[in-house]
Amino acid sequence: MKTPRELLLARHQAANAKLDVLRREIVARQAAAPDRPGFLARLWLELIWPCRRTWTGLAAVWLLIIAANLSLREPRPALAQRNPEPQIMMSYQVQEKMLNDLLADRAAPPDVERPRFFKPGPRSESFHRYTV
Amino acid sequence: MPEVADNATLPVTQARAGEPAAWDVLFRRYQLPLYAFVFELIRDEQAALDIVQETFIAAVRHIGGLREDAKFGGWLFGIAHQKCVQRWRKRTEVLLDEVPEPADDFEEGPDELLIRREQEAEFMELLNRLPVPQRAVLLLHYLEDFPLEEIVRITETPLGTVKSRLHYAKKALRQLLEARP
Numbered sequence: 409m410k411t412p413r414e415l416l417l418a419r420h421q422a423a424n425a426k427l428d429v430l431r432r433e434i435v436a437r438q439a440a441a442p443d444r445p446g447f448l449a450r451l452w453l454e455l456i457w458p459c460r461r462t463w464t465g466l467a468a469v470w471l472l473i474i475a476a477n478l479s480l481r482e483p484r485p486a487l488a489q490r491n492p493e494p495q496i497m498m499s500y501q502v503q504e505k506m507l508n509d510l511l512a513d514r515a516a517p518p519d520v521e522r523p524r525f526f527k528p529g530p531r532s533e534s535f536h537r538y539t540v
Numbered sequence: 541m542p543e544v545a546d547n548a549t550l551p552v553t554q555a556r557a558g559e560p561a562a563w564d565v566l567f568r569r570y571q572l573p574l575y576a577f578v579f580e581l582i583r584d585e586q587a588a589l590d591i592v593q594e595t596f597i598a599a600v601r602h603i604g605g606l607r608e609d610a611k612f613g614g615w616l617f618g619i620a621h622q623k624c625v626q627r628w629r630k631r632t633e634v635l636l637d638e639v640p641e642p643a644d645d646f647e648e649g650p651d652e653l654l655i656r657r658e659q660e661a662e663f664m665e666l667l668n669r670l671p672v673p674q675r676a677v678l679l680l681h682y683l684e685d686f687p688l689e690e691i692v693r694i695t696e697t698p699l700g701t702v703k704s705r706l707h708y709a710k711k712a713l714r715q716l717l718e719a720r721p
Binding site for chain 1: 558560563564567568571572573575576579580585588589592593596597600602604605607653654655656657660663664679682683685
């Protein structure tokens with residue numbers, strides 16, 4: 409009496425020799441040139457692919473957040489007019505002129521040298537200077 | 541049911557790391573059941589050997605895609621089943637036969653089907669007469685004692701359909717074995 413498994417395996421026992429050869433070839437090839445995936449492939453296979461549903465869900469949530477953010481954002485104020493009105497231009501020119509005048513006054517060298525209140529010297533003299 | 545090697549002791553983790561010795565152990569464990577499964581589906585020795593070889597190469601290449609080490613056997617049979625399906629598609633053979641809806645009286649769990657020597661030829665003959673989808677499910681059940689959920693994953697078939705196929709295949713086999721003492 410045999411179980412179906414025993415019967416099936418016994419029936420194909422003759423193929424085992426060929427399967428051994430085949431197996432050894434593949435293992436030898438693996439030993440000679442290990443088929444190890446690169447860093448990106450490993451990242452994809454071990455991190456992304458096993459949790460692909462989770463990653464897809466996260467990506468969908470982020471897309472929703474970005475879409476909601478874009479749709480709720482207020483429209484940007486219109487850019488300042490490139491050709492301002494003549495009144496504004498005139499006031500700007502007046503201000504510019506006033507500024508130039510002020511700066512011109514400052515730029516001129518002082519006519520008289522300002523008195524200096526402190527003159528460096530020996531400490532003994534300074535004592536007499538203040539006590540007299 | 542036949543004893544099946546404990547999957548927990550298989551060196552799947554070492555195989556993931558690319559150790560050739562680990563691959564040797566894994567392939568040695570599965571080579572004959574896998575070949576029997578493929579051969580009984582496609583009935584061509586050379587093609588069955590080719591498919592087993594392609595399955596092993598694909599396993600080495602895509603081991604990173606395997607989620608649970610304990611499911612290595614089912615994963616390997618899934619690759620082989622896909623390759624059989626691809627072969628049928630190339631040859632434009634009809635793969636799927638219409639199967640009745642799931643049977644209510646389906647009995648899950650081990651069964652003690654034992655075949656006498658004089659019934660062996662009849663058993664194999666009946667197995668070959670079964671439609672391919674029923675044969676695939678029955679082979680997975682008998683060869684590796686895969687649970688229904690695993691057979692669902694391997695064959696990419698709904699649970700109800702797998703139950704139905706297994707039920708009718710077993711029923712047909714029992715009828716044969718009981719009818720001819």
